[in-house]
Amino acid sequence: MVLGTYKEALSARSTDKQIQKISQDGGIVTALLSFALDEKIIDGAVVAGPGKDMWKPVPQVAMTSDEVLAAAGTKYTLSPNVWTLKEAARQYGLEKIGTVSIPCQTMGIRKMQSYPFGVRFVADKIALILGIYCMENFPFESLRTFISEKMGVSPELVEKMDIGKGKFWVYTADETLSIPLKETHGYEQNGCNICLDYVAELADLSTGSVGSPEGWSTVLTRTDNGDSLFKQAVEAGIIETKPMADVKPGLGLLEKLSKEKKEKNQKTIDNRIAMGLPVPYKASTEKEDPLANY
């Protein structure tokens, strides 16, 4: 299945004006983590918080919805959130931890839950995983390089970054700049090129801009946990929704991009296997479903 197992696909956005203003698209992650904190569904959340350098996030344990809000917005570089789950369980003593994670991070967490060889008393404390769609990720120096060298603007002046319509966009106080995504290719971390998961197939709920109009996000609810949280948030008026059938470009685009990522990266996997390099996944010839994430 090209989008993984999910219960419901909806277009959605936060109804909170402040979240709408500062978050990436529909503000789903920010709204849901804040809601889950307020409702005591989670005790704290591991998020990609602001760090010392602009646009270089640091994993952070957010204990309040204000702290979640301060971490809103996508950072197109690495934030090893999984690392900080242990800190949330140990130093913070949290019993119900929420987190936002990209597909590979979700995979690390789920593997740890199924096989917690050396990880004591963390697996059962992961109460909520909000996954975000991810095509690839950039090391910070890559991001800095193409923003400052190719786009000609200092990262410190950038107020928002975005990927959409085949381009990488940056917004400063007074201008909007973009470069075609093919200009950023080759800057992504190489490990992304064997990843078979675009839509965080193992999260409790996945979200991202693709498929929905500007200012909205496409939400896939997956587990009972994710589905129930989302329904509660909608009921509480925190989030508003539209059926996917009513929005453009629609679920078809999400499916198309997911399929493209899987097919392209399966080729890289096959090439690596042909070269005798290690890969944790199977060759396409050994798979029943060529698009499956294994």
Add this chain to the structure above:
Amino acid sequence: MLARIKEFLGMETKPEAKNPEIKEVASEEEVEKVAEEKPKPKIGYIHLSGCTGDVISLTENYDILAPLLTEMVDIVYGQTLVDRWDIPEMDIALIEGSVCLQDEHSLKELKEVREKAGLVVAFGSCASTGCFTRYSRGGQQAQPSHESFVPIADVVKVDLSMPGCPPSPEIIAKTVVAVLNGDMDYLQPMMDLVGYTEACGCDLQLKVVNQALCIGCGTCAMSCPTRAVGMTDGRPEVNGDRCVKCGICYIQCPRSWWPMERIKKDTGL
């Protein structure tokens, strides 16, 4: 191998596997259910060169420990657990600790256990990878000539490897339930890990980063029991002075091996 485990535990006659979906630590109910239905395997616990942390971790399964010890298994051998000096026949031998090549008593016990046990489990990282005993150079009390400590798989054939410093209470509970249910799919990674005896934090660099597999997720750093692994610029950075060579960082890495089917079963996705 599979047939052997099944044979030893009398699992050929087991009823249709009931999809043991253990999301967290196996619940008391589940354990009792298993206990009612399955024959009790005879288990021995053998303590070689380790710190006892692994068996302590087993006892940290508070909610299942009592039924585990009284209804699910027969502990037939073990220092401090059973008043018995000769090694009896047993289904499963849990071996904690590496084996010292200069210690003839340890070598003898290990070899004898291998003969008497159906399944030999390297229980904890000292037994499976050598862990911190890998640093030994001898010259310590009580016997200064004891300097060479190796994973038990260097000396005897090992069937399952359960690394961890210590293995978490959860993995122990999950493994016990899997063994009793004859859930061979769950145990497969532990059979595969038998060959992973030379572990080091530097595996993250050699086997993940050098191989273009790292995605900077941070799972390794979360898993490290001694906090030897940090993340710098999205890549693991290992402090060699803190690393105990347990192998857990590499074992937990989503890019070392990937148990998709099990995860789908556990999450229902």
